[in-house]
Amino acid sequence: MQTPGLIGGLLGIEEITNKPTKEPGFFDGRHLRLADARSGIWLLVELLSPKNVWMPSFVCKVMIEAVEKAGVPVCHFDLNYDMKLNSLDWIDQVQPNDLVIIVDYMGYPSETDCVNQLREKKAWILDDASQAWPSNVQANIADFTLYSPRKLLGLPDGAVLCFQSNGTLMSDVNLKPPPTDWIMKSLAVVQRRRDFDRWNGTDPWQELFKEVNDTFPLGPYQMSEFSHAMMTHGINFENIAHRRNENYLVLNELLQDIALFPNSGPKMVPLGFPIRVSDRQNLQDHLLNHNISTGVNWNLEGYISDVHEESHRLSKDIMTLPCDQRYSKDDMVYIAETINNHIKQ
Numbered sequence: 166m167q168t169p170g171l172i173g174g175l176l177g178i179e180e181i182t183n184k185p186t187k188e189p190g191f192f193d194g195r196h197l198r199l200a201d202a203r204s205g206i207w208l209l210v211e212l213l214s215p216k217n218v219w220m221p222s223f224v225c226k227v228m229i230e231a232v233e234k235a236g237v238p239v240c241h242f243d244l245n246y247d248m249k250l251n252s253l254d255w256i257d258q259v260q261p262n263d264l265v266i267i268v269d270y271m272g273y274p275s276e277t278d279c280v281n282q283l284r285e286k287k288a289w290i291l292d293d294a295s296q297a298w299p300s301n302v303q304a305n306i307a308d309f310t311l312y313s314p315r316k317l318l319g320l321p322d323g324a325v326l327c328f329q330s331n332g333t334l335m336s337d338v339n340l341k342p343p344p345t346d347w348i349m350k351s352l353a354v355v356q357r358r359r360d361f362d363r364w365n366g367t368d369p370w371q372e373l374f375k376e377v378n379d380t381f382p383l384g385p386y387q388m389s390e391f392s393h394a395m396m397t398h399g400i401n402f403e404n405i406a407h408r409r410n411e412n413y414l415v416l417n418e419l420l421q422d423i424a425l426f427p428n429s430g431p432k433m434v435p436l437g438f439p440i441r442v443s444d445r446q447n448l449q450d451h452l453l454n455h456n457i458s459t460g461v462n463w464n465l466e467g468y469i470s471d472v473h474e475e476s477h478r479l480s481k482d483i484m485t486l487p488c489d490q491r492y493s494k495d496d497m498v499y500i501a502e503t504i505n506n507h508i509k510q
């Protein structure tokens with residue numbers, strides 16, 4: 166049976182269990198709890214003072230803004246239409262103490278071909294696992310790992326910056342709480358979405374979500390006590406991982422031909438299921454007419470140079486399907502069939 170209402174879009178807040186939970190590793194090792202991932206990038210750049218920060222040619226705008234706020238230039242290395250490194254030639258230009266950010270897209274472990282050469286260059290490596298579950302990442306190859314659990318758990322805020330090396334950097338950091346007005350609005354958004362999902366609640370969340378999204382804190386802001394308490398006492402992580410994992414398997418089987426990362430492994434805990442299609446807008450409209458909301462991560466227009474042609478081509482064709490904990494295997498079959506019927510037309 167298909168879930169009534171809308172499939173996909175913003176996550177609502179999880180059912181509160183109020184039982185101590187074994188979280189899957191977001192808080193392992195030396196770490197700082199932050200309001201959001203962009204603040205983690207900003208903070209790390211402030212702490213390391215690199216000459217340059219390197220990141221892929223396929224990133225969201227806020228990652229660049231975080232580095233620029235710290236006053237450091239951003240260089241991009243080229244990713245192709247498959248979201249893979251085109252070459253390692255760019256490493257020639259990396260200098261000692263530069264920070265290189267690799268990304269675990271949608272929770273799919275990042276490529277690590279560049280790591281040995283970066284080590285020889287004495288560059289720092291940040292694994293941006295903002296979209297990943299801890300079991301999916303290669304924290305052992307990076308100096309720092311950045312998580313953004315709110316993206317997978319429907320929390321109002323919350324990111325974690327882990328220090329696998331250079332932990333002394335943490336000692337001088339002074340963080341302040343996120344702005345109260347912002348955190349309350351962010352909490353209202355995830356609560357409204359949950360009411361909508363569960364009881365057909367009619368409070369609109371979309372406009373408030375836009376306001377919250379446009380005003381994310383960027384600076385020395387810590388994770389709210391509320392989100393931290395939820396992660397240690399409120400959330401059934403096992404169930405979330407299991408549902409995402411099972412849903413991923415269904416989509417991967419039914420949408421092999423258009424999956425961006427087919428066969429990524431049976432124990433995958435994805436943020437979403439990225440596909441590539443021509444005439445994306447048409448398909449998105451069709452899906453929305455069938456109550457399926459999809460996302461585009463990301464539209465690179467205006468902030469990534471046209472030199473990165475293949476990244477731009479990918480940006481025009483990519484879209485993300487929902488496969489989160491709210492939905493069942495039947496919902497995934499419904500999504501896949503709706504897509505396949507449209508493509509065959």
Ligand SMILES: Cc1ncc(COP(=O)(O)O)c(C=O)c1O
Pocket residue numbers: 200201202203204225227228268293295296313324381
């Ligand atoms: C890979 C990656 N890093 C960092 C960020 C910034 O995350 P936040 O919104 O928590 O600041 C995002 C946001 O989408 C992201 O996708």
